[in-house]
Amino acid sequence: MDIVLVHGAGGRPTTWSEVEPLLAARGHRTVAVTNPLTSLDEDVAHTTTVIEKFIEESIEKATGSLPGGPLLLVGHSYGGAVITNAGRHPAVRGLVYIAAFGPDEGETVNGIVERYEPAEISAFMRRGPNGEWKSEPSEEFWAEIGPDLSPAQRAVVEAEGRKAENLIFTQPTGKPAWDTLPAWYLVADDDRTLRPDAQRDMAARMKAVTEHVPGSHYTTLVHPQRVADLIHTAATAVSGTS
Numbered sequence: 001m002d003i004v005l006v007h008g009a010g011g012r013p014t015t016w017s018e019v020e021p022l023l024a025a026r027g028h029r030t031v032a033v034t035n036p037l038t039s040l041d042e043d044v045a046h047t048t049t050v051i052e053k054f055i056e057e058s059i060e061k062a063t064g065s066l067p068g069g070p071l072l073l074v075g076h077s078y079g080g081a082v083i084t085n086a087g088r089h090p091a092v093r094g095l096v097y098i099a100a101f102g103p104d105e106g107e108t109v110n111g112i113v114e115r116y117e118p119a120e121i122s123a124f125m126r127r128g129p130n131g132e133w134k135s136e137p138s139e140e141f142w143a144e145i146g147p148d149l150s151p152a153q154r155a156v157v158e159a160e161g162r163k164a165e166n167l168i169f170t171q172p173t174g175k176p177a178w179d180t181l182p183a184w185y186l187v188a189d190d191d192r193t194l195r196p197d198a199q200r201d202m203a204a205r206m207k208a209v210t211e212h213v214p215g216s217h218y219t220t221l222v223h224p225q226r227v228a229d230l231i232h233t234a235a236t237a238v239s240g241t242s
Contacts, residue, residue, distance in 0.1 A: 008077025018224035039167035087177025120192035193217035
């Protein structure tokens, strides 16, 4: 099945580097989006463009995809807000959330965060002169936020980190695709970036098939097999294959 993978704030290209080979081994074709992180609307528009191009390539290469799809969208962290909106594309058949935001209509990422006690990452977020946000890694940061990453993984995350404009967090969501599409959710039970209780509440609200893993917010790097397994389960369900 064709699968579009959407990163979160920070926009690391390696978010899906451990997951994509596992999906390819099961016969899936993937594309990892790199969004501009300038606003939610612009990230949704960019993801939609990637979806359209992916569909065109599927037809040209005669991979077995039907015209217009089907596709599965997968989002990590803020990427969940992106797929919640981009999922309204008619080719999309299902949504997978990996420790991700799943806003309802009119909600913002900030609005969801503010309903809960502050997550531990708030102590390490720094705002730039134009209102943009970026985390400030330090030994204390890694001990608190990503203790399950290896030193090599930490180095890559630090090198690839990008700033995120405030509009990705403050623009409201349109009609959520999860209201009409099947959804799956992987909760990171030790997450100190997006509180696990917020994850559980969003998963319940969208009536998602929900699984849990231990560990930090870096779920795709820490538990790539579990992530790939859930995506494969979702792809199997929406494609009607075994």
